[in-house]
Amino acid sequence: MATFSSERMQADLAGLGLTTLSADAPLAAHSSWQIGGPADLLVEPASVSEVCTVVQYARAHGLPLLVIGQGSNLLFDDAGLRGIVLKVGRRLADLEIAGRRISAGAGLWVPGLARAAQRAGIAGFEHIVGIPGTVGGLVVMNGGSRRQGIGDLVRRVWVVDREGNQASLTRQECGFGYRCSNLQGSGSLVVRVELEGRAGEGRQIRREMLADLRERRGKFPRKEPNCGSVFLSTAAMHASVGPPGRIIEEAGLKGASIGAAEVSRRHANFIVNRGGATSRDVLALIAHIRQVVMERIGFELQCEVRYVDPRGGVMPADRALTP
Ligand SMILES: Cc1cc2nc3c(=O)[nH]c(=O)nc-3n(C[C@H](O)[C@H](O)[C@H](O)COP(=O)(O)OP(=O)(O)OC[C@H]3O[C@@H](n4cnc5c(N)ncnc54)[C@H](O)[C@@H]3O)c2cc1C
Known part of the structure; x- marks a missing residue:
């Protein structure tokens, strides 16, 4: 990959007609967990042809490209991302x-x-x-x-x-x-x-939508930043060992924490950021939960949440290198 500065990417894409470009954009501002270092460049396209332009530019220069929406299922690395983040949103x-x-x-x-x-x-x-x-x-x-x-x-x-x-x-x-x-x-x-x-x-x-929202308000953490369910909850898992929230709670892990990442006290399948949590904290806590559950009931929990490495690779968070 050629070494491109944020400024060079920003200037090139501005020259190609892109308007909403942020250099060294903190990814924490684009993640529900509020975790993540800077991306070299964050682009918010306003049309499909702008999306095509960014993809072709990244490909021509061998630059990592990651597409995100609200970042409500993503754990960005503390080191951020060396490449381009394409945020598909309001525009x-x-x-x-x-x-x-x-x-x-x-x-x-x-x-x-x-x-x-x-x-x-x-x-x-x-x-x-x-x-x-x-x-x-x-x-x-x-x-x-x-x-x-x-x-x-x-x-x-x-x-x-x-x-x-x-x-x-x-x-x-x-x-x-x-x-x-x-x-x-x-x-x-x-x-x-x-x-x-x-x-x-x-x-x-x-009526059904309001009932769903009421149930969520009662069950899920309300204020602390989180990324929804951390671990997958498949039908086969329900039938054999039960839902992940219950398994984690029965393992005594509600409230367990590493750094500022904590297993939610409201729902054990959520990890909350108590303020200043890092991706390392979250990955270490995920590894700890998986190990305790494996030792206790012999079941391997798998993550629904995706980890993004600094080169833009996306993988279930349990497959990230444990710190
Ligand atoms: C409080 C809370 C509650 C939640 N409840 C639920 C729930 O009930 N059910 C559920 O399924 N999820 C739930 N989630 C998780 C999350 O909201 C969903 O997975 C959501 O669909 C992710 O959308 P996003 O735009 O935030 O995607 P992101 O988190 O930004 O991205 C998720 C993945 O999709 C890819 N992606 C995003 N946009 C595009 C695109 N336009 N083209 C190609 N790839 C793309 C990304 O690269 C990444 O791999 C919850 C999250 C939170 C914080």
């Missing part, structure tokens, strides 16, 4: 509804999508109303709750591939599985999604 967040079909820009805020579906009387989106991410991140993670995933509602996904060309994929081609999809690690960036729900009744959908 790519348009929404169109026709019948029971919804076409959404990848940067749309998930609760906003759920509310738009409710207002249009489209059912099926109730379980995503409390998920604080973008539509792109949700589709890539096949996120959802109540054991459902957004993949069930996807009709087609438009992407910019690793060469910077536009393409579209059917639901089958996306290969959705429990909290995963073929889009992960493919190098493709999601820019638009078409979804289809069921005919529903607006007031009933609203």
Whole structure:
């Protein structure tokens, strides 16, 4: 890889017409955990053609490129990232509804999508109303709750591939599985999604959404920064050993901490940042939880949360090198 300074990347991309560029951008400001050092350059594209431009530029110069949404499922490294972070957010967040079909820009805020579906009387989106991410991140993670995933509602996904060309994929081609999809690690960036729900009744959908939000408020940590569920909770795991929150709680780990990272006292499948936690603290705490659970019940917990290394590699946090 050529050595490029932040200033050089910023100047090159400004010359190619990109406008929202931040050099040495602290990633902690783009992560729900509020953890992470600086990225050389953070770009917020306003159109699909800008996404293509950034992908082609990074590829031409061999620069690491990471796409993020809200960073609500990501642990950035304390060293940050040597390369470009492409943040797909508000500037790519348009929404169109026709019948029971919804076409959404990848940067749309998930609760906003759920509310738009409710207002249009489209059912099926109730379980995503409390998920604080973008539509792109949700589709890539096949996120959802109540054991459902957004993949069930996807009709087609438009992407910019690793060469910077536009393409579209059917639901089958996306290969959705429990909290995963073929889009992960493919190098493709999601820019638009078409979804289809069921005919529903607006007031009933609203009641279900409010019930979901109430339940979340009662169960999840409210104020301390966190990244949602740290460990995967699959159906097979439920059947054999139970949900991760219960396993971790029964292992006596509620409130356990390393540095400023702490197992939430409200819900043991959450790790909260008590102020100034580092990625090392979180990785060490994840390793500790996994070891205690393995010794206690012989079960290997796997992470839903993704760790981002300083070269832009993304992996389940349990696969990161333990400090
Ligand atoms: C309080 C809280 C509650 C949560 N509850 C839930 C829940 O109930 N269910 C659930 O499934 N998740 C939950 N999460 C986790 C998280 O919100 C979801 O995984 C969400 O879908 C991630 O979206 P994001 O935009 O933040 O993605 P990010 O965290 O920014 O990225 C996640 C992954 O997707 C990739 N990515 C992001 N955008 C794109 C794109 N446009 N194209 C290609 N790749 C992309 C990233 O590279 C990364 O690998 C919760 C998180 C928090 C903080």
